[in-house]
Amino acid sequence: MRPDADSRRNWQATGPITSRNLMAGFLRSVTRAIGASHYVLVEPSLEHGTRSLRIISSNWIFDALEELGVSGLAKIVESGMANGAGMTPRPIHPDHAAFLSADERDALAIYGHTELYCQKLAARGHTVFALFSAGYAGRIDPKALGSAHMRCTYALDQFFHSTRDIEPPSMLSERERECLLWVSEGKTTDEVALILGVSSNTVNSYIAHAIQKVGASNRAMAIATAIRSGVI
Amino acid sequence: MLIDQLTLDGELCEASIEQQPRQPEGLAALRRLAEAIGAESCGVYHLAGAQEALRLVPAVDGAASGISALTRAITTRSADNFARAIAASTVPLWWRHGDSLPLRCATAQCWSAEVQPPLATAPGIAFPTTVERGQAGAVVFAGPAIGIDEVQLCDLHASCFALFAEVWRHRARREKQAPVMSKREIECLRLTANGLTSEDIASSLGLSVHTANQYLTNTTHKLNAVNRIHAVAKALRCGMID
Numbered sequence: 001m002r003p004d005a006d007s008r009r010n011w012q013a014t015g016p017i018t019s020r021n022l023m024a025g026f027l028r029s030v031t032r033a034i035g036a037s038h039y040v041l042v043e044p045s046l047e048h049g050t051r052s053l054r055i056i057s058s059n060w061i062f063d064a065l066e067e068l069g070v071s072g073l074a075k076i077v078e079s080g081m082a083n084g085a086g087m088t089p090r091p092i093h094p095d096h097a098a099f100l101s102a103d104e105r106d107a108l109a110i111y112g113h114t115e116l117y118c119q120k121l122a123a124r125g126h127t128v129f130a131l132f133s134a135g136y137a138g139r140i141d142p143k144a145l146g147s148a149h150m151r152c153t154y155a156l157d158q159f160f161h162s163t164r165d166i167e168p169p170s171m172l173s174e175r176e177r178e179c180l181l182w183v184s185e186g187k188t189t190d191e192v193a194l195i196l197g198v199s200s201n202t203v204n205s206y207i208a209h210a211i212q213k214v215g216a217s218n219r220a221m222a223i224a225t226a227i228r229s230g231v232i
Numbered sequence: 233m234l235i236d237q238l239t240l241d242g243e244l245c246e247a248s249i250e251q252q253p254r255q256p257e258g259l260a261a262l263r264r265l266a267e268a269i270g271a272e273s274c275g276v277y278h279l280a281g282a283q284e285a286l287r288l289v290p291a292v293d294g295a296a297s298g299i300s301a302l303t304r305a306i307t308t309r310s311a312d313n314f315a316r317a318i319a320a321s322t323v324p325l326w327w328r329h330g331d332s333l334p335l336r337c338a339t340a341q342c343w344s345a346e347v348q349p350p351l352a353t354a355p356g357i358a359f360p361t362t363v364e365r366g367q368a369g370a371v372v373f374a375g376p377a378i379g380i381d382e383v384q385l386c387d388l389h390a391s392c393f394a395l396f397a398e399v400w401r402h403r404a405r406r407e408k409q410a411p412v413m414s415k416r417e418i419e420c421l422r423l424t425a426n427g428l429t430s431e432d433i434a435s436s437l438g439l440s441v442h443t444a445n446q447y448l449t450n451t452t453h454k455l456n457a458v459n460r461i462h463a464v465a466k467a468l469r470c471g472m473i474d
Contacts, residue, residue, distance in 0.1 A: 016342070084364070086393025122362065123322040147386035154343040154386075157322045186462030220461050221427030227468040 064111035272375030361396035
């Protein structure tokens, strides 16, 4: 069927990834296997209306992370250069990256992050970004990165299964979710009341609760948050 | 053959089968993937419906003609468990037939999960896939001769994502083109989705409140929405903003 796979590419499983330590160990081996020297795994979070990044795991030296900062990492993640599953990985070269400030470009250069790949990983309803970097261009093998992408996805699936709820706690009640759904379809409060067979006051109350539960400041943001996280 | 609609019991609806004079997008790529792993049947499916009514709907069937036994088996009403398993899973799902597994090494088994066979005649494997902003589905292979190792599992799943995105892009292109929005209009929509009021948007972008409202009203009309919340929802759902 398939010719013998290159022995460098065979992956030995050492057991399911159930802890942050195991995840770090796994990411270190992936980093080595693709020819990179560094990795950082970050997760976007939305708390009280402000978007920020949480660093889950990394082998960057602390000074490098501090100088680039969460804002620098966020710029890379939001640059539009993140590679999804099945996409041919495109590299980021910080010294040509217009979306980074001069200080941020310097920070990356000084600490040996000359070529970066930003992989967008989705597992169990969570989206995280893995940045792999190397000290010079061409060091990281894009083909190896392609299969490493799915490997990382599977590892994250195990990691989230062990460390987070299997079913994300459904914060919204069914009625609250229904109200948000109808509002997202353009219905007014009165129309939703008619559809659900309750009073307008009740609908307003459901919506107010929903807004509060998702940490939004108004209806538009509550709808957007719900759609973005797949609740509706 | 590209299948646009099947009735609820998997019966073919004569009027709705599109007989394309040329091969449907993705069929050649799908067949190549199937050949590479020794699969007899294959298909690309998307998930439709919600909760109790979740179903797999065929998008591309790998059969030379007609509907394959695989498609029939996994799109019927009684295959809802299989559909739900796919919707909930990030990793590949496989099933055995007797003693025969589609995987040939322990590491591949470590990454994937076994499910109840949706098809009783051969082992198989389903790769759950998604495109940006929600649309989910799977690429499924079945056959007695499939034997995938860990490297093939990862590579194949990546290829399935690429294939699914390709099939979905063509489907989207066949539907009505999205209206042309200006950068300002999209920016105002995006800020509204992030919870900013018209005043906030105006000061953030250096506009008057009247102008900001005008941009939002424009987007509402262009998207055929009834109000700006509806416009935000539509824009999010079709990937215009994220």
